[in-house]
Amino acid sequence: MKAICLYFQVHQPFRYRRYRFFDIGNDHYYYDDYANETILRKIADHCYLPANKLMLDLIKKHKGKFKIAFSITGTALEQFELYAPEVLESFQELAKTGQVEFLAETYSHSLVALKSKELFKEQVDKHSDAMERYFGQRPTVFRNTEMVYSDEIGVAVADMGFKAVLTEGAKHVLGWKSPNFLYCNAINPRLKVLMRNFKLSDDISFRFSNQGWSEYPLTTEKFVRWISHDPKDEIINLFMDYETFGEHQAEETGIFRFMEHLPDTVFKQSAFRFATPSEIADDFQPVSAVSVPNTISWADEERDLTAWLGNEMQQEAFDKVYELKDRMAKVDDEALNKDWNYLQVSDHFYYMSTKFFSDGEVHNYFNPYESPYEAFINFMNVFGDFKLRLNTFVPESELEVKLAVLNKALLEKEEKLKKYELEIAQLQTKKKPKKTTTKPKPASTEAKRKK
Template identity: 65%
Template sequence: MKTVCLYFQVHQPFRFRRYRFFDIGNDHYYFDDYTNESILNKIATNCYLPTNELLLRLIEKFKGKFKVSFSITGVAIEQFKLYAPEVLESFKKLADTGCVEFLGETYAHSLVALKDEAAFRQQVMSHSDLMEELFGKRPVVFRNTELIYSDQIGEMVARMGFKAMLTEGAKHVLGWKSPNFLYCNVLNPRLKVLLKNFKLSDDIAFRFGNKEWSEWPLTGSKFAGWIRQLDRKEEVVNLFLDYETFGEHQRKETGIFEFLEYLPAEILRYRSLKFGTPSEIAAELQVVAPVKVPNPVSWADEERDLTAWLGNEMQQEAFDKLYDLLPKMSRCTDSKLLQDWNYLQCSDHLYYMCTKFFSDGDVHAYFNPYETPYEAFINYMNVLSDFSLRLNAAVPSNSEQKELAGLTTILEEKDSKIKKLEEELNLIRSRKRKSKVKKDGVKKRKTTAKDVSASTSEKPESKAKKEVKPKKVNKVT
């Protein structure tokens, strides 16, 4: 019997606003709130809400036989809370069915596993805490950012206590081997490794709506038939997809929702096929062999390597400059700096700097807020420069930085005091103006009344003068 494992990635970064050189040291807010909110609401309307509703109906319809799994990044959860809480509620409803497994992730969807194990562990634990808080169960299966995996990363994940890990079934790693079996980490065999069947996964994720594709249109019946026709000895078919495949990458008009709606029935029609979650597969199946991955692989682009994020000098410089701050960040306790640090680590910022514009160009342009990779690099480095100044002020490492931090604090306190005094001064001036206007009004009213009184008293006197007649004089003869 073959087990079909449906896994979906859910992630959206906090995108930066246009942050200019002259903003450094003057403006510490980096994010484009309008863009972040509008994009998330658009995806929620097109993908998250309708697909979650459909999955819930399917789970209820098949009474536990249909199962799926998700990994949702911490920064995506934060955006749901800010912009679309109804999406988070819909995921909680899925969790309540008991047929949905939520996997471990890096909280910030970062590449920290390539740099520092302690920071990697901290971020993974933060994410696991969040998943347990929201969905009531701590993850036991791990999925690294963009399915990035190597023997060393797998060993680190095993030391954290995870039972299994997902990654790409890359051709240059497997060679003649099939991804449709359960493998294990070569350095720590206790960690089971589930490999993505990239051909069948990409048939849905990338080729589904392509009318030039020889297999178009793809139906649930046809797809289930392909799985059934696989070698009988193969035990698992791992379909790993971006969740945005439904309604975003593949628009509703392509028929993608109808495909998903009918797929479970078509698969369960065969007795030799069933659905399972990653933890169930790791517990039920036997490992056939260790998988050797000395150099990191990912599920991105045709190369299935790290060049989407670290393939040019700009990306490498930004990556190194970012993680040069790790020693200071380990001593930082400022909540705002820690939050911005998470958002700075999102791998998307490096992805926007990619200069691969050949077969994978359209993928890199998706939801990219920059016109060129160079613009993405300059904007990111400006933000990083300002963040470094704030970090140096909060966690000074030498006498000069301590002195500078002290002076900065003094200046900020003085600025605050000046602003407060200016506000008080403006208030006093405003009161004086109002008082003067009031006095002038009273004075004017008094003057007017006096003038009227004087004018009235003059009239009888003049009338009296007019009424005085000359005396009559008798003429003497």
């Protein structure tokens, strides 16, 4: 029994507007609504809508034999509701087929797993709730932000009740082993581990339209020969961004035609079937444990965390954000909590990357900043204002406690003064004497005679 696991990541961040130093304390709205709507609408038209239509057509055509999986971040779902509700409806149509699995991840596509087990669980629970609310599925398989994984993260995922996790089949982790088998967590063997075949995945997502590539053009027949090369292989994990279709690879490259014909070629020329991650976890047995003592991801050549935490700017911004986690636990203000979630989105740290060489083009994709330094300054300005707002709810020091008490007293006095001024004005209006007009008395008859 052999299976292809086809999984797609769907994510869009809420991008910040140019937030100046002089905005701190004066303007608490941080988002570039125009850019967020424009980019979302563009990707919806080029990718989400046509790709979802294609996937739905393939599911109907192959009558239960074609299956796929998605993870959709909470920030992407919120943008669909704001700017493209028809995209959300098209994903819901896919969910109704019963051939699509929706995976869990962090709600705001954050790197919180590196900082707090409690906050990590809170975000995952929030995302699982959203998957159940929108698509009628409670996820049983987890995919962390950017496939960030380690043995310890795997244990936390297993403790949350998930039966499997997706991650990168990094060379320095697998060594001589192949990603084309099912593995399990080295500490908790109950957690199954599906490892991405990065070569075959990247052949589609990155190299498909590269005319300088020695294998160009990529046909479905050629691709199926590749996946069938080793008869010992059991699973081919093709994990990629959904924006591969129509955005990273434009429609003119033939990427939609490739996807349209891939299932037919797989069924006719190979022994593979399509399966969802949960089906693979149920139907296959792990061949061994995979040890990942150091955290990995699916980003860049290094497959590590340097895309987000590779320089001092990124590390400082990241650490500053999570210094607030204990204080934020005491806040029940809806607006502040929403901004707190958006502050954690990993894209903000990705924009600060100084990796301009082999992976520079990838890092510039939809980057709203001209330089990583500008990204850092803008983020820290937003953070500075956010922290001021937090101080009004949960003061950081004894001095700020006293200032908060005084500020609250002043605000209460101002409210009382306004109330008293209004009452005085109303009383003055009531007591003000009415103006009366008196007619002049007519002159007497005697007075008239004297005249």
